[in-house]
Amino acid sequence: MSVEAQTVIEGEKFFRCTSSLDCGGRCPLRVHVNDGVITRIEGDDYADSDGQLRACLRGRAYRQFIYHKDRLKFPMKRVGERGEKKFERISWDEAMDTIVTNLTRVKEKYGEKSLFFTSGGHLGALHTAGSLSKALAMFGGYTTLYGNISSEGAVYAVMSSYGDVMVGHGREDLLNAKLIIMWGWDPVRMISGTDCILNLTKAKEKGIPIILIDPRYTHTGAVFADEWIPIIPGTDAAMMAAMANVIVKKNLQDQTFLDKYTVGFDVFKDYVLGTDDGIEKTPEWASKICGVPAQRIEDLALQYATTKPACLMDCQGPARASMGEQYNRAAITLTNMTGNVGKPGGSACGGLMGIPYGHMFRSAGIPGMRNPAEAGGPSIRGTLDLNLRLVRRIHTNRVFDAMLHGTAAGYPADIHAAWFAGGNVMTQRGNLNKGDKALKSLDFTCGQDLFLTPTMRYCDIVLPVSSFAEKNDLTRPWPSGPYLTYANKAIEPLGECKTDWQIGNLFAEKLGINDFDEHTEDEWLRLFIENNPEYKEHIKDYDKFKAEGIHRIKMDDTYVAFRKEIEDPENNPFKTPSGKIELFSQRLADLDDPKVPPVAKYITSPEDRNDPLMEKYPLQLLSPHPRVRAHSMLQNVAWLEETEPHAMWINPVDAEPRGIKDGDEVYVFNDRGKLAIPAWVTRRILPGVISIYEGTYFEPDEEGICRNGCVNVLTNDTYSPGGAAALKSCLVEVSTT
Ligand SMILES: Nc1nc2c(c(=O)[nH]1)N[C@H]1C(S)=C(S)[C@@H](COP(=O)(O)OP(=O)(O)OC[C@H]3O[C@@H](n4cnc5c(=O)[nH]c(N)nc54)[C@H](O)[C@@H]3O)O[C@H]1N2
Ligand SMILES: Nc1nc2c(c(=O)[nH]1)N[C@H]1C(S)=C(S)[C@@H](COP(=O)(O)OP(=O)(O)OC[C@H]3O[C@@H](n4cnc5c(=O)[nH]c(N)nc54)[C@H](O)[C@@H]3O)O[C@H]1N2
Ligand SMILES: [Mo]
Secondary structure, three states: OOOOOEEEEOOEEEEEEOOOOOOOOOOOEEEEEEOOEEEEEEOOOOOOHHHOOOOOHHHHOHHHHHOOOOEOOOOEEEOOOOOOOOEEEOOHHHHHHHHHHHHHHHHHHHOHHHEEEEEOOOOEOOOOOHHHHHHHHHHOOOEOEEOOOOOHHHHHHHHHHOOOOOOOOOHHHHHHOOEEEEEOOOHHHHOOOOOHHHHHHHHHHOOOOEEEEOOEOOHHHHHHOOEEEOOOOOOHHHHHHHHHHHHHHOOOOOHHHHHHHEEOHHHHHHHHHOOOOOOOOOHHHHHHHHOOOHHHHHHHHHHHHHOOOEEEEOOOHHHOOOOOHHHHHHHHHHHHHOOOOOOOOOOOOOOOOOOOOOOOOOOOOOOOOOOHHHOOOOOOOOOOOHHHHOOOOEEOOOHHHHHHHHHHHOOOOOOOEEEEEOOOHHHHOOOHHHHHHHHHOOOEEEEEEOEOOHHHHOOOEEEEEOOHHHOOEEEOOOOOOOEEEEEOOOOOOOOOOEOHHHHHHHHHHHHOOOOOOOOOHHHHHHHHHHHOHHHHHHOOOHHHHHHHOEEEOOOOOOOOOOHHHHHOOOOOOOOOOOOOEEOOOHHHHHHOOOOOOOOOOOOOOOOOOOOHHHHOOOEEEEOOOOOOOEOOEOOOOHHHHHHOOOOEEEOHHHHHHHOOOOOOEEEEEEOOEEEEEEEEEOOOEOOOEEEOOOOOOOOEOOOOOEOOOOHHHOOOOOEOOOOOEOOOOOEEEEEOO
């Protein structure tokens, strides 16, 4: 422990830490340690309470996570069937030897592409699977995933429109808005940056009108919204097109802005007026699709177009659907029509909401190494053609299908072995019953985690990983800053746990690679700061940064996406081919595919309400992120579970005819799977829609029913034409038997 620990209570030290989980925020924590054991975890003590970055209930419960009785402490080998929980303790030597022997065997028999590798779980700089991916590249290479399961729809929308992903504003900018529309955005639950809720609270106190558009009356809606407009999932682009229609008909669009900064608005105008396809996108037209009364659509359009500046907050979740990117593309079009881009109090839309400072997209880490298994073939740089992007990689929501069907089905490889270095695919990807077959079909599997997750249960060798409190690292604010964090090691690793970095090094050592790791932990972390422009600009004194655990970046003005592009367009073109914001994208037009229209459009898609499958499975299933977990992490932490037991949201209109009463255990099913879960009968969800939070472990019983309510036994393992994982496009039925 190199940082000078501070003493507040006799015999007790505290360490300045943060988590590194994929949790929606990044909170300073004070981890109190007595005799090598964590006794308490407290939040930020920054003197200026307005600038405090306060941890949510999850951060406050980390002690039960770190010391959970189910923590893995030793390497293990599987002694039962894949998927069962039967394992035996082995030594690190035996574990690593088994891995090397089997991977070598598979590589020699089937080639390097037959090894699948994926990582995740730790949003830090050093203790990630960086060293392991480097060692695997030296070993010969591997096949991996393409696409961000969180935000690929949003990424597609912003890259085609703006050519850039930095589309967020500093959270304090919410106070500059005269109207806030939360369109599928629920930050009370998903956090959206640790400084978000304080600023939203201030916006509310300031009297700024706040409107929620969501199929669910969310926690954010309940606390902050003046009005909830429920909407049928997957139809946002229709309602947005109708708002655009109203704005155009009243000539309320900011034509000067559109002419100066954008291209192709006329093509979108032809779409909303129906001059191109004969269907005018009126509020009446949209109302039949999205379920929102026509008058309400018209009034909102007028309010939005005449209130300046107005902040339209779209997000990533609604875009995780079979035509998801159109929601973000349409939101981008609306915010441009009203001239709200690049301006304080406005928004660029696009669902990513990141700002550059401390943003997870800007990483520091061990320099990577080219993966030889991906060599050759066409360059995919800059292309929006998803098929091209998938030439060498497997779509992130298609991993199981690729394992089962391989090159015969057009995938880049036939997978025979897999290494899961973090991430929990057997809970967090669509269609887990297919996953069960896929993982059972492999020759060899291994992985590392803090827990015996469902994914680890399918591994032949399982390695135990240290938690964030057991290592020093730079951690990344999610999704925005403006601050940088350092998580200090507070305790020694539990049992024989190692970090991913150490595991990568050990694997390289076993392979006989000499001088693989050039630096110690402390040297690496110092180097990351020296070599990364973002850190280097702000961190002048490493030791001070380490001791304080956080560096708050003083900003002259709040960060506003594209401010300089709008204020000084001559010198700051957008990074699109035209140098302007592309409401019409020629790159998309060139693809000549009706499913990737060059302007935003409402298009029906599989497993929305137009699908004939509705007759068999008449309910749309949403699976938002859980308030009491970070995906599948913080599973079984009693303090958290107690605050919100796992349950399915269902409207009384759907519950009554099915004989479902509040608290009843019900079955939810479709052709992909079946789960059991208690029902929460509530008017907080639109009729025809149910909701189950993602992230409870996949625990099928002997009949294949997941009695732990893991929603991904039901979801699709497909993706949209723009690459969004289609997890929210899912039709089901519910019954009591
Ligand atoms: N139905 C449905 N499914 C979804 C979503 C949805 O909205 N609906 N959302 C999707 C989204 S946005 C995401 S980001 C994904 C998340 O999907 P994953 O990243 O696969 O899920 P996590 O539960 O975050 O898994 C992280 C795992 O890493 C482990 N871990 C933590 N720290 C470390 C470490 O330092 N090293 C290692 N080796 N392991 C570590 C944790 O114990 C945990 O098991 O889920 C997706 N799945
Ligand atoms: N507590 C907690 N916070 C988290 C996470 C976590 O696991 N737990 N995960 C983090 C991660 S990795 C990510 S990517 C983000 C995810 O953030 P998001 O992806 O935005 O969150 P989701 O929970 O998927 O959904 C947001 C809202 O969209 C609504 N919604 C769903 N479908 C539609 C639709 O068709 N139209 C409209 N208008 N609304 C719809 C849902 O009801 C929900 O309220 O959250 C982060 N924050
Ligand atoms: Mo995510």
